[in-house]
Amino acid sequence: MKRHTKRYFPIFVLPTLVAFTIAFIIPFVLGIVLSFTEFTTVIDAKWVGIKNYRAAFGNKEFLNALWFTVRFSIVSVATINVFAFLLALLLTKKIKGTNLFRTVFFMPNLIGGIVLGYIWQLIINGVLYHYEVTLTFSPTYGFWGLVILMNWQMIGYMMVIYIAGIQNIPKDVMEAAMIDGARPLQILKSVTIPLVMPSFTICLFLTMSNSFKLFDQNLALTAGAPSKKTTMMALDIYNTFYGSVGSEGIGQAKAVLFFIIVALVAFIQLRITRDKEVEN
Amino acid sequence: MNKERRKRKTSRIVIFVILIVLAALFISPILIVLINSFKGKFFISETPFELPNAETFVEFENYTGGIGKTGFLHAAGWSFFITVCSVAVIIIFTSMTAWFITRVKNRFNNMLYYLFAFSMIVPFQMVMFTMTKVANMLHLDNPVGIIFIYLGFGAGLSVFMFSGFVKSIPMELEEAAMIDGCNTLTTFFRVVMPVLKPIAVTVGILNTMWIWNDYLLPYLLIGSEYRTIPIAIQYLKGGYGSIDMGAMMAMLVLAIIPIVVFYLACQKYIIEGVVAGAIKG
Numbered sequence: 001m002k003r004h005t006k007r008y009f010p011i012f013v014l015p016t017l018v019a020f021t022i023a024f025i026i027p028f029v030l031g032i033v034l035s036f037t038e039f040t041t042v043i044d045a046k047w048v049g050i051k052n053y054r055a056a057f058g059n060k061e062f063l064n065a066l067w068f069t070v071r072f073s074i075v076s077v078a079t080i081n082v083f084a085f086l087l088a089l090l091l092t093k094k095i096k097g098t099n100l101f102r103t104v105f106f107m108p109n110l111i112g113g114i115v116l117g118y119i120w121q122l123i124i125n126g127v128l129y130h131y132e133v134t135l136t137f138s139p140t141y142g143f144w145g146l147v148i149l150m151n152w153q154m155i156g157y158m159m160v161i162y163i164a165g166i167q168n169i170p171k172d173v174m175e176a177a178m179i180d181g182a183r184p185l186q187i188l189k190s191v192t193i194p195l196v197m198p199s200f201t202i203c204l205f206l207t208m209s210n211s212f213k214l215f216d217q218n219l220a221l222t223a224g225a226p227s228k229k230t231t232m233m234a235l236d237i238y239n240t241f242y243g244s245v246g247s248e249g250i251g252q253a254k255a256v257l258f259f260i261i262v263a264l265v266a267f268i269q270l271r272i273t274r275d276k277e278v279e280n
Numbered sequence: 281m282n283k284e285r286r287k288r289k290t291s292r293i294v295i296f297v298i299l300i301v302l303a304a305l306f307i308s309p310i311l312i313v314l315i316n317s318f319k320g321k322f323f324i325s326e327t328p329f330e331l332p333n334a335e336t337f338v339e340f341e342n343y344t345g346g347i348g349k350t351g352f353l354h355a356a357g358w359s360f361f362i363t364v365c366s367v368a369v370i371i372i373f374t375s376m377t378a379w380f381i382t383r384v385k386n387r388f389n390n391m392l393y394y395l396f397a398f399s400m401i402v403p404f405q406m407v408m409f410t411m412t413k414v415a416n417m418l419h420l421d422n423p424v425g426i427i428f429i430y431l432g433f434g435a436g437l438s439v440f441m442f443s444g445f446v447k448s449i450p451m452e453l454e455e456a457a458m459i460d461g462c463n464t465l466t467t468f469f470r471v472v473m474p475v476l477k478p479i480a481v482t483v484g485i486l487n488t489m490w491i492w493n494d495y496l497l498p499y500l501l502i503g504s505e506y507r508t509i510p511i512a513i514q515y516l517k518g519g520y521g522s523i524d525m526g527a528m529m530a531m532l533v534l535a536i537i538p539i540v541v542f543y544l545a546c547q548k549y550i551i552e553g554v555v556a557g558a559i560k561g
Contacts, residue, residue, distance in 0.1 A: 008464045012380035016373045023432025027407035104303045112493025114510040126328035237405045259406040
């Protein structure tokens with residue numbers, strides 16, 4: 001079978017591989033190379049060593065965006081997962097209408113980031129109007145606006161993953177705990193949470209990487225206002241590339257740093273939570 | 281025992297009420313947008329929580345105006361075309377690739393697998409600028425070329441997920457088909473593809489959600505000539521920050537309708553698909 005099948009490489013693999021090379025491999029390698037050069041059109045690149053990286057680290061907007069992104073990610077990862085897990089607990093108690101509730105809570109997840117941003121801009125501005133300010137009055141409003149938006153979008157998504165995790169807990173383990181006289185809180189702490197650890201790994205990973213890479217929602221809700229104080233990393237990189245001519249090299253260096261940070265955060269987070277998983 | 285049961289019953293009612301309140305909170309943002317889409321544009325920002333009245337009600341003016349301003353119907357057409365074609369292309373080609381590199385084991389295929397997996401963690405901004413340039417040079421900056429780019433970009437997750445599934449299906453079936461005289465192509469499409477159906481649904485749903493809502497990639501690649509729905513909505517913002525709120529509300533409603541219809545029609549597959557995708561991804 002093998003020798004026969006091998007000949008089909010051009011049909012089976014080549015189309016995907018060519019597309020993957022053009023859309024990902026070449027741009028990725030080129031991106032790393034260009035981060036060490038000065039350029040405006042790719043072809044006119046001049047080698048400048050680590051100058052772009054120095055510029056990126058000395059760039060206030062970049063550092064500000066990094067700090068904003070880190071704070072935002074911590075707050076939204078914590079809130080989303082707490083609410084999603086609590087909802088999942090409620091929805092696995094065999095309450096009437098569970099399916100309908102699940103449908104409703106999950107729905108915002110399907111709406112795109114741009115649309116979400118403008119929906120929440122309307123609502124938050126409507127509330128703030130009573131206090132005679134707008135969303136772009138202070139970066140604090142933008143920050144919490146983004147947190148609320150992210151919660152609305154991702155709680156349902158994480159909730160369905162937690163529900164799947166809770167439903168996977170073997171019934172006999174639960175029954176054994178109840179027969180032993182464990183109280184509900186004890187069961188939660190010593191049975192449920194340890195056994196849904198794999199779900200926590202997935203959910204923390206998804207919320208963390210989505211928070212770090214957030215772009216559309218940021219662009220639509222505040223676009224970084226006021227004075228770029230609510231700009232997150234992805235938006236800052238975009239602004240560096242397309243906001244001014246001549247800083248493409250710095251933009252690319254920022255992009256490489258962004259990639260490294262995202263990869264590191266994902267790696268560290270997976271290491272920590274995987275260690276806490278138990279065999280079941 | 282009776283007391284215990286009554287206690288449990290009240291706690292259930294309490295939970296039910298909490299859930300109802302939460303569900304109402306979750307739906308309300310969409311309802312508020314819907315309500316405002318029927319109000320005059322100057323009555324929206326300041327009083328978004330009021331129902332339209334005789335003074336503020338404008339019938340479908342925001343819809344007709346917004347559609348004209350943004351070219352929404354064209355945008356919906358392009359969104360639909362690009363999403364459907366890209367997802368179909370992704371499912372066919374990445375399933376073939378995944379099956380091949382899983383079944384034909386050699387160092388090159390193994391390396392390919394890890395490259396595809398690696399590409400999943402790379403944020404779009406890393407390749408945003410260079411990918412746009414490469415696509416421009418190769419004249420892929422049009423609604424057909426972008427399908428090819430989506431195949432390349434969606435390949436990581438899709439190949440990864442198909443590969444995971446292929447590993448779990450026994451090879452006997454394929455071997456029997458080949459002994460019966462099927463060649464590799466017919467074996468794949470007649471025997472393997474039907475088995476892959478559940479994972480193909482998952483891959484299809486994940487890619488549909490991504491491509492339909494994607495803003496930046498189509499904006500950079502084809503946005504100057506062709507608008508998709510997210511681009512049309514962002515276009516309303518214009519250069520000077522003043523937004524026609526009436527048109528915006530109407531376009532948000534029109535953007536949400538197809539999603540809600542799609543969701544209600546294949547809700548079961550979507551939630552299952554997303555859970556499966558998250559667990560395997």
